[in-house]
Amino acid sequence: MLTEAIEQAAKDAIREGALPEGELPQVILEVPPQKEFGDFATNFAMQSARVFHRNPRQIAEELAKRIEGDWLDHTQIAGPGFLNFYLKGNVLYDSFQKILEAGEAFGNLPKLDHPKIQVEYVSANPTGLLHVGHGRGAAAGSALVNLLRAAGYPVESEYYINDAGNQMNNLARSVNARYLELLGKEVTFPEDGYHGQDIIDTAQRIIDRDGDKYLALSEEERLAIFKDLAYHEKLAILKEDLERFHVTFDNWFSERTLHPDAVRKVVEILKEKGDIYEKEGALWLKSTAYGDDKDRVVIRDNGVPTYLAADIAYHHNKYERGFDRLINIWGADHHGYVCRVKAAMQALGHDPEKLTVLLLQMVSLYRGGELVKMSKRTGQSVTLNELMEEVGTDAARYFFLMRSLDSQLDFDLDLAKKKSNDNPVYYIQYAHARICSIFRQAEETKLALGEAPHLELLTDESEVALIKKIEEYPEEVAKAAADYAPQRIARYSYDLAALFHSFYNKCRIMGVDHDLAEARLALVTVTAHVIRHSLGILGVSAPEHM
Known part of the structure; x- marks a missing residue:
């Protein structure tokens, strides 16, 4: 309500000539630390000073003239250009009553008429176990998918299985070497082999199941079998670990399906467009024509496609599937790869701006x-x-x-x-468990939530602060989704828990006047829902007992 009013006031001021044309910054609302500064405040005027080339206080004055509504008591301009808003007394409670009525739907924004977004993340080679770096990408990608869905966007998640190329051959050779070692054979371990304990475990499981029967085969035959066995085992373990980490995917896309036809097709398209040339027996993409720092090999001089060739075919496939926006989460070590993939997409006639790559730090x-x-x-x-x-x-x-x-x-x-309030996730989960304990006490004392609780009785500062924080939640979801920033929800859930703990330590529910007890029960009911909803976006559980 207030965000929209500020945005509309800025647009009206531009239309009326009071402010020049410019791209509006995002409206950020805050609850002031002291009540005398209003119910909400924004630094929008200061944020937009560079856009409008005006003094922030002048911008604030133009906005204040144009913000009105039956919910607003008055505005105040403070400091270098803060706009403070004072709402009419009944607005807070009327709004909270609507939140209470929304029930479990609160926090899920209306479905947007928006083309589908694809989020691709993790996409680790199925040659070994996932490490903590993959874990950060898995948490971030799944939380982003949850967040976008909560904000009303249609989203599809995808895992790109890198199951073609030399890494799979190295996997087969590594398993073969460990298989022979475990059977007492002397072997030189492959130079590019995988040394992890999981490779030894894979070889041992093959022996436990099939004994030494593969020794009778030629090495070529054995490698083909081990490649297939190891691949399926590694992929199954990978999926199992991700599911345990609360991560699932709508689609698993195999790189194998791109070879050879899809790769050959994109190379032919780029040739026809004049964006592929031959040098020293290899085929090169003219990526410098599209902003890359140098041209890139797509087909080696031995006729074998590079990783880039497969990635070009894969991203071309994504565009062809009709996604309006493509979001990739890659490790920071792939930062130099972004430009070349975007260059290839532009060369193929796709809009490179539709591809966003989020780089994951260590x-x-x-x-x-x-x-x-x-x-x-x-x-x-x-x-x-x-x-x-x-x-x-x-x-x-x-x-x-x-x-x-x-x-x-x-x-x-x-x-x-730590099982203490020093641990932020414990602190948030403990707030939810406390609320569930309140529900159990309410049930024992026959305290139940009626259809029209007297919410206007919630006048203590801790109660009002908690209500205001809850009312911010849909806007927080929308902003976090727009910024691809699930960390905002992590911060919000912590702040909400802190406000609840303050309320809990100050305001009794049992043993007070019935109407006040019922109003407070309504407040903790909504608080519990928002904690569950926000933790659900993060893929974190909300326990009832701790």
Whole structure:
């Protein structure tokens, strides 16, 4: 309501010539720390000063002239250009009554008439176990999908299985070497092989199931069998770990399906457009013509496609499937890859602006204040499965989502395991468990929520602050979705829990006047729903007992 009023006032001021044309910044509302500064405040005038080339207070004055409604008592301009809003007394409670009536639907924004968005994330090679870096991408991608859906966008999630190319051959050779070693044969381990304990485990499972029967085969035959066996096993374990991490996908897309036809097709299209040339026996994409720093090989001089060729075919396939927006979550080490993929899409006639790549920064694990570099079990990178075993799925997901993707994350394992209010996810979950305890007490004392509780009795500062925070939630969902920022929901859920704990410590529910008790029961009912909804976006559970 208030956000729309501010945006409309700015548009009206532009139309009437009071402000020049310009792209409006996002309206951000805050609840002032002190009641005398109003019910809500915004720094919109200061944020838009560069756009309008006006003094912020002058912008605020133009906005204040044009903001009106039967819900508004008055506005006030403060400091360098803050706009403070004072609502009429009944507005807060009328709005909260509507939230109460919305029930479980509150927080889900209306479905948008918007073309489908695709979010592709994790997409790790099925050659080994997922590590903590993959875990951060998995948490971020799944939370973003949940967030966009809550905001009303049609979304499809996808995992791109890198199951073609040399890494699969290396997988087969690695398993074969471990298979022979375990059967007492001398073998030289492949130079590009995978050294993880999981490869030894795979070879041992083959022996446990089939014995040494593959020794009688030629190496070529054995490699073909081991490639298939290992691939399906690794993919199954990968899916199992992701499901345990509360991550599922609408679609699993196999790179194998692109070879050879889809890859050949895009190369032919680019040739016809004059964007492929031959040099030293290889085929090169003229990516410099589309902003890349150098041209890129797509077909090697031996006729084998590069990884880029498959990625071009894959992204061409995405565009062809009709997605309006493509969101990829990649590791930060892929930052140089973004420009070349976008260049290829532009060369193929697609709009590169429809492709957004979010780059994921590194995760550093700390235990006892010391950096944890390796898994105790394998001596390799710490796996996602090991992290879940140590701190739990909920804590792992929340800690991954506390910071924006483009910031490096220091993950404190000791803090994540704490059963105290120092641990942010425990603090939020404890708020929900406390509310569930209130519900059980209410049931025992026959206190029930009627159709028209006297919400106007909720006048304590802690009650009003909690109501205002709840009323911000749909706007927070919309903004977080627009910014691809699930970390905003993580922060919101923590702030909401803090306000609830303050209310709980100050305001009794049982043993007070019936009407007041019922109004407070309504407040905690909605609070519980919003905590569940926000944690649901993050893929974190809301326990009833702790």
